[in-house]
Amino acid sequence: MLETVIKPKTLKETALEQLRMAIMTGQLTPGERLVERSIGEQLGVSRTVVRECIRHLESEHLVTVSASGPLVTILDSDEIRQIYQLRAMLECEAVRHCAQQVTPEIVQSLQDDLNQIRVELSAGDIVGALEHARLFYEYLFVTAGMTVAWELTDRLNGRIGRLRFMTLSTKGRAVEGPDNLQKIIDGIAKGDSEAATDACKKHINEVCRISLRFDN
Known part of the structure; x- marks a missing residue:
């Protein structure tokens, strides 16, 4: 019997999951600034991919973009x-x-x-x-x-x-x-x-x- 082919995750999807989980588990703390270059180096992805992930997480209200850059959202x-x-x-x-x-x-x-x-x-x-x-x-x-x-x-x-x-x-x-x-x-x-x-x-x-x- 043939098995259903599971669509492989894209680089962006994998990076997004890891970044989201880092926020959810407190590895990235509330109010912490998200530095694209540093995150990209840790995840092994380009700054463009990191930027796309940050935009997505902003839509989930896990990231807030301020004048000084993106920050982990502080829940009041x-x-x-x-x-x-x-x-x-x-x-x-x-x-x-x-x-x-x-x-x-x-x-x-x-x-x-x-x-x-x-x-x-x-x-x-x-x-x-x-x-x-x-x-x-x-x-x-x-x-x-x-x-x-x-x-x-x-x-x-x-x-x-x-x-x-x-x-x-x-x-x-x-x-x-x-x-x-x-x-x-x-x-x-x-x-x-x-x-x-x-x-x-x-x-x-x-x-x-x-x-x-x-x-x-």
């Missing part, structure tokens, strides 16, 4: 609150829809992603856990039939991932975070939309409080 407390408020509205609605149309397949898929998140966090692989968290929420939204809401959420994923990395790096969250997601899955599995959405709200309120402790 108001922006953080808005991100979590939007997450609460959209994610709770997705959770409610999933609980109302629950099947064993839906529960198993969510559980598989959560189990993988636990494995990666136990191994100290927060980056891997971030990717499976993204898959967890994508499946949640798509299964709920909320594809437009997922498109909106996905546009925020750079900033969401940055906040998620910070919260998962705090003491106890590598266990508490997945435990909260388990409560959401348990509510969905029972078809109890109220319990599932309550667990979702609690989880988001907790991570919002943690994020606001950081000086971004």
Whole structure:
């Protein structure tokens, strides 16, 4: 049998992923100036490619272009609150829809992603856990039939991932975070939309409080 050919990533796509991840994981700190030549040398790409990546990250609000050049965006407390408020509205609605149309397949898929998140966090692989968290929420939204809401959420994923990395790096969250997601899955599995959405709200309120402790 022939296998589907996977399109190879372009140089720009690879560089963009690495630069985005460096911002999300704090390797490039908030307010830090992005020097095209230095970044290009580290990534092994031209300044033109770096410039294109920076423009893309500016559209994701991970980079801010100032008079002195591009900087890693500083998230202020108001922006953080808005991100979590939007997450609460959209994610709770997705959770409610999933609980109302629950099947064993839906529960198993969510559980598989959560189990993988636990494995990666136990191994100290927060980056891997971030990717499976993204898959967890994508499946949640798509299964709920909320594809437009997922498109909106996905546009925020750079900033969401940055906040998620910070919260998962705090003491106890590598266990508490997945435990909260388990409560959401348990509510969905029972078809109890109220319990599932309550667990979702609690989880988001907790991570919002943690994020606001950081000086971004």
